[in-house]
Amino acid sequence: MVRQLASRAASLSLILKFVGQVFPMVSRELASWREHAGRRACPQLAEQALASIRDKKFHCQGGSIYSLYEGVSTPDFIRLVVALQTISDYLDNLCDRAGVSDEAAFRQLHLAMTDALDPSAPLHDYYRHYPFRNDGGYLAALVRTCQQETAKLPAYLLVKPHVLRLAGLYSELQTYKHLDPAVREAKIHTWVACHLGAYPGISGWEFAAATGSTLGMFMLCAAAANPRLTAAQAQSFDAAYFPWISGLHILLDYFIDAAEDRAHGDLNFVAYYQSDAEITQRLTLFLREALARAAALPAHPFTETVIYGLVAMYLSDPKTEAPRERAIKQALLAAAGPYARFVHNLCRLLRRGKIL
Known part of the structure; x- marks a missing residue:
């Protein structure tokens, strides 16, 4: 019983730190990506990038619980989680909301997920089969951020x-x-x-x-x-x-x-x-x-x-x-x-x- 109470107390402390400290850091990280998403991209891709950040913020919040795992650098790990989850949410929008239904395009886009988790991988042309291509370097920047953080x-x-x-x-x-x-x-x-x-x-x-x-x-x-x-x-x-x-x-x-x-x-x-x-x-x-x-x-x-x-x-x-x-x-x-x-x-x- 004593051990269980100690475990519950530690869990509650983790949750309070998660909400009180990690959530604001996630918001700041997403704000930076929001600014990038709105720059120099074609209207179709800018719309989906901004929508994914606006509507799916809670995915980044939830994933950032892992920034509190023992031994983890919290700021660095939040940067990794937000970048990888934003790739996921952005690509989901591109496949679901842009009027495109092409298997080759979806497969090529999702090379960004595996590239992001391989620090030594060269970046692919993710929009090769997609009808819209100019994202102002947004997806490539997300991938490189993940590569930099996993390499650490x-x-x-x-x-x-x-x-x-x-x-x-x-x-x-x-x-x-x-x-x-x-x-x-x-x-x-x-x-x-x-x-x-x-x-x-x-x-x-x-x-x-x-x-x-x-x-x-x-x-x-x-x-x-x-x-x-x-x-x-x-x-x-x-x-x-x-x-x-x-x-x-x-x-x-x-x-x-x-x-x-x-x-x-x-x-x-x-x-x-x-x-x-x-x-x-x-x-x-x-x-x-x-x-x-x-x-x-x-x-x-x-x-x-x-x-x-x-x-x-x-x-x-x-x-x-x-x-x-x-x-x-x-x-x-x-x-x-x-x-x-x-x-x-x-x-x-x-x-x-x-x-x-």
Whole structure:
């Protein structure tokens, strides 16, 4: 009990530091990129760059929790998280909101994700197949910033194969999920079938969902700040995050957007579940597996805080107040336990104050 109380106190201290110190630093970093995005770019690309920063700031806020991992340089790591997450969000807009549906263009754009995580990689012509090309150097600057920050991490060579694998899977998902609805499901099914044998116990759509998270990349980069990191530890982080913690992250994201996506005919992996009971059962499984694997990691209270934070952040979204979503939310919070409910109430307060 004493150990648990100490762990909860440390977790709460982490959350308060996260909100009080990290959030303002993220805002300043995004302001710098906002200024760059609005300079010298063609109107179509400037619009999507600015929209991604305006509408998806919370992605950068959430990912920046890893800047508080033990041994990490917080300012440097925030710079890495904001740049990489901004690449992700910007490319998502280019694939989803600019009236383009071209597989070759999407695949070429997403070379920016893998280039960003390989400090020695030359930059590609990311807009080679895209109808708009002049971004004023914005995407290249984001990629170079990530390369500069990952090059500073003393154990990056140990985590690099894991990080690049996750970035590659992420890029494949983004390439397929934004295609025309007439072909995207078959494309995703064929792609997933090549990988699923290594992940018994999850469905193809759950695997695809897990590939959509950037959290495993951030965790591995944070772990690489430790010069004494071992290959076995790097592997344990990778296995804990993929598919379980990453899957929980994206399934929660799709859960809160399910009604909206249903109304607009957008792809939603939670929609593949057959009932509300199955949604509750499968998300609860991902939650429990995530917590079980977190317990075996170095500095496991940090990862537990991340998991409780995911549950609290997503389930405090106003979209979960609809009757159907509310019932599932209550079941998930009950499964997560009293501390998750406490953090959930804290997130609700932050939302009311427009901090989150």
